[in-house]
Amino acid sequence: MLRKLFAAAGLAAGLSLSATAGSASAADTIRFAVTDIEGLESLQREFKPFADLLAEASGLEVQLFAVTSRNAAAEALRAEKVDFVLTGPAEYVVMQKMAKVTPVVGFGRPDYFSAIIVMADSGINGPADLKGKTVAFDDIGSTSGHLGPMQLLADYGLDPRNDVKSMHVHRNVAHEALKRGDVAAIGVNYRSWTDRNRAKDTETEPGAFKVIARGPDLPNDILVAGAHVDKAVVAKLRDAISENSAQLIAAVLQGEDNQKFRGMKFLPGVQDADYQYIRDAYATIGYPQYADFVGN
Template identity: 30%
Template sequence: MRLLWGLAALLLVSAGCAQVDTPAQDALRVVLIPADGGTEDGTKADYQPIFQAVSRMTGLGFDIRVGQSYATVVEALCNGGADIAFVGPVTYLQARDRGCAELLAVGVEDNQSTYYSGIFAKAASPIRVIADLKGKRVAFGDVNSTSSFVYPMAMILDAGLDPVRDLGAIRMTGSHAESLAALVQGQADAAALSFDSFEKAVAEHAIDPATVRVVARSPSIPYPPLIVSTRVEAGLKAKLREAFAGVHKAPGVTSDMIRGYGGKKIDRYDTAFASGQFDVAGVVMAKLDDALKADILRKASER
């Protein structure tokens, strides 16, 4: 019988639970970064279909929760409070480097396992290129988010701007959806988020794409992975990898259940994706050392 969530995990992870077929005490504990969905229930709904499909294949149950931040997801994995997590590339590298997580599966769409980060402004705004962000208010997601913080900040640095000195204000919203909302509501002049999150908002009619301009698009980023705790026994990890590798063609599983980042329909999962392919995100992450991040967060607190 699997261990129940400990007190530490309860403090780290939001209390809501989405069980999939099996009582919580027998289920594998899944924690999701609060990247998208707009709400905790929305984030869970993005990933329930794929875990329901794997549960149907294997008989395994999954207890799905949403972390309060990207960092708490890493802590849940590293402190024994979670078995599986959906994370961004940078969050995966943080967990990998602490020796508490390894790749489980990476989504594939059109034979690609990549996505993109962007900086967006209103179409009527004078902001057209990154240099135009000087003196402007910019919204970012979580400080550990690959596509709503790390890559956009790196693009700003590469454009010759000092985010602390040159941006008018920095707003840390905690998620892609909240950053976009800050832009729409006039609380920021520009917003950093993934293109997947932007396209999801458009599909849900949360924003009219004609009212928004793409200021910058990142280079391709390795797709946000599913990762598994190193504490999970080898046989169970092998069973999970076999299931994710074949779930797209399993009897009784529909194509609508094969979901990836942000609940987007994808073609399949790759369980042989090489961990080293994420090192490119590590190179970008290295542009933001601890001192710079501390200065950025200090500026963000000056509101």
């Protein structure tokens, strides 16, 4: 079965999975959700290969569970309707407070950081030069396009809620607004911006843009377990992922929308303390309790 699965996936022959010790009964079923994918059809398209391989490696039946929003995922965790959820950093800190979730494994992404971009000929050379000017950010609540850039400005001594005029628009609109001079700067996920907006902008030379601030690498997307999930099951899943990381990463990357994970590495040692920067960012934007999702 596994060899057929690899063949269907287009993976190299000869790979094998290390099954976690112990056998699972038919009742050993876990329900797996992803917060940024709506609809079961989309979830299956992006994560069924990963779920199938994870089931083979862990000895657990893995059922994909579709959620309509991050709020729905948090409520499903609290109601024990879903067991494991893959979510983003901004969502994690709220879920941890709402549902007392347990970190299982991080989905480590290279070059995952926020940046402040200006036009190279704008005369703006640092964040301090943005005081009183308009800065465009991504959707409210976005880890890398809102929280990260806001905290980045704060790291450079600005009060992003009062020292700049902020606006929230789609990243494509923000990119064009920057070129026209409608905004002085944009706060972005640097890798997404370079891969999408800058790379596809054939009318503008890459040298026309300038990075005036680069934040630290952000905490990564994270697989969490509900408070109701037995610790032994959490450990079994973590071990299965750790022992079969290459195959499981290849399965993740079959999804078209999962290309943000290119170059990823599973981080089984992920800890709650790794997400303090996001908690600081919530405080910076005026939500120090991070008890609710912003932007809903």
